[in-house]
Amino acid sequence: MKEDYYETLGVSKSASSAEIKKAYRKMAIKYHPDKNPDNKTAEEKFKKAAEAYEILSNSEKKAKYDQFGHQAFQNGGSGFGGGGMNMDDIFSQFGDIFGGGFGGFGGGSRQRVVKGSNLRVRVSLSLEEIANGVEKKIKVKRKVKAPGSTFSTCTTCNGTGQVTRIANTILGRMQTSAPCNACGGSGKILTNRPKGSDSQGLILKEETVKIPIPAGVVDGMQLKVSSKGNDAPGDGICGDLLVVIEELPHDKLQREGDNLHYDLYVSMPDAVLGGSKEIQTVGGKVRIKIEPGLQSGKILRLRNKGIPSINGYGSGDLLVHVNVWTPKTLNKNQKNFFESMKDDDHFSPKPEKSDKSFFDTVKDMFS
Numbered sequence: 001m002k003e004d005y006y007e008t009l010g011v012s013k014s015a016s017s018a019e020i021k022k023a024y025r026k027m028a029i030k031y032h033p034d035k036n037p038d039n040k041t042a043e044e045k046f047k048k049a050a051e052a053y054e055i056l057s058n059s060e061k062k063a064k065y066d067q068f069g070h071q072a073f074q075n076g077g078s079g080f081g082g083g084g085m086n087m088d089d090i091f092s093q094f095g096d097i098f099g100g101g102f103g104g105f106g107g108g109s110r111q112r113v114v115k116g117s118n119l120r121v122r123v124s125l126s127l128e129e130i131a132n133g134v135e136k137k138i139k140v141k142r143k144v145k146a147p148g149s150t151f152s153t154c155t156t157c158n159g160t161g162q163v164t165r166i167a168n169t170i171l172g173r174m175q176t177s178a179p180c181n182a183c184g185g186s187g188k189i190l191t192n193r194p195k196g197s198d199s200q201g202l203i204l205k206e207e208t209v210k211i212p213i214p215a216g217v218v219d220g221m222q223l224k225v226s227s228k229g230n231d232a233p234g235d236g237i238c239g240d241l242l243v244v245i246e247e248l249p250h251d252k253l254q255r256e257g258d259n260l261h262y263d264l265y266v267s268m269p270d271a272v273l274g275g276s277k278e279i280q281t282v283g284g285k286v287r288i289k290i291e292p293g294l295q296s297g298k299i300l301r302l303r304n305k306g307i308p309s310i311n312g313y314g315s316g317d318l319l320v321h322v323n324v325w326t327p328k329t330l331n332k333n334q335k336n337f338f339e340s341m342k343d344d345d346h347f348s349p350k351p352e353k354s355d356k357s358f359f360d361t362v363k364d365m366f367s
Helices: 005-009 017-031 039-054 058-072 086-093 127-132 268-275 334-342 359-367
Strands: 119-125 136-146 150-153 162-169 173-178 190-193 200-211 222-227 241-247 253-256 259-267 275-282 284-290 299-303 317-327
Touching: 005 017, 005 039, 017 039, 017 119, 039 058, 119 127, 119 136, 119 200, 119 284, 162 284, 200 222, 200 241, 259 275, 268 317
Parallel strands: 119 241, 259 317
Antiparallel strands: 136 200, 150 190, 162 173, 222 241, 253 259, 275 284, 299 317
């Protein structure tokens, strides 16, 4: 089981952003690769701390994690795509923690790895696809390295992607680092630009990407497919493909969290005499029993016929709302029958304690 991000950094769930940042900085210093050479245990702890900080330092991602846990970032949904974290990717994303000195404890000479830009797509899903999970195939136009493009090491930064400046101030000698202007921070210079490529030696290429979507996703949730964004120039790493979920409306079912609602209309004879009715679920049509004397407003609960929880905590329920249909027009015989029943005591309303009011029903639904 994956370790809780708060436990990884050693902070409580109520910790402020400053406390989270301080805890991460402390762990990053302790387990930094330059301080623990050839120590795989320290390297793993360094990676785990970086992943935890990447989520908890972002208010939007933190909110999703607090609500859905690790499931909110499965399929590479976290900033590092699960366990395949790249050390240079960590250095490039978290340099702000150490004010530019995060590249290493040995003078900041670690080569900077440039990451290509991310792409964003919107995927529309039916309620059935959300309930069962689905794999989607979409066509994406992404920038890739043009065949024949060649690069050489940037002589301005010697391939590090950064230039260091030292200035004398009243506080002493101050050292600052900034991306190299000559190579754009990639550490590489394009030496052969193939025809049709851009200034970074990249061309547009259409590619079919498979996107595995787990059951229980919600509208607006963002998944990530690692390394399916744009290429980076030189020896950089690919960006990511960000997939935004759009839930399509269903013609029969209404979603409320993991529960589903269905309006069932029953005729007066069926409500009086009972019978059975076929209703729609996300798993197909099912037939339910109608007890004699069914009252309008009754809610029938079908357990585990709703949407699977994104956290893996089972499935929601299908709530069937009963509506007894009253005809607006009657023929002479029908009208005479109901006229004769007006004074019949058997037809007078006699609600029992089990026949809850509308407000009691609503209160039970949300309790």
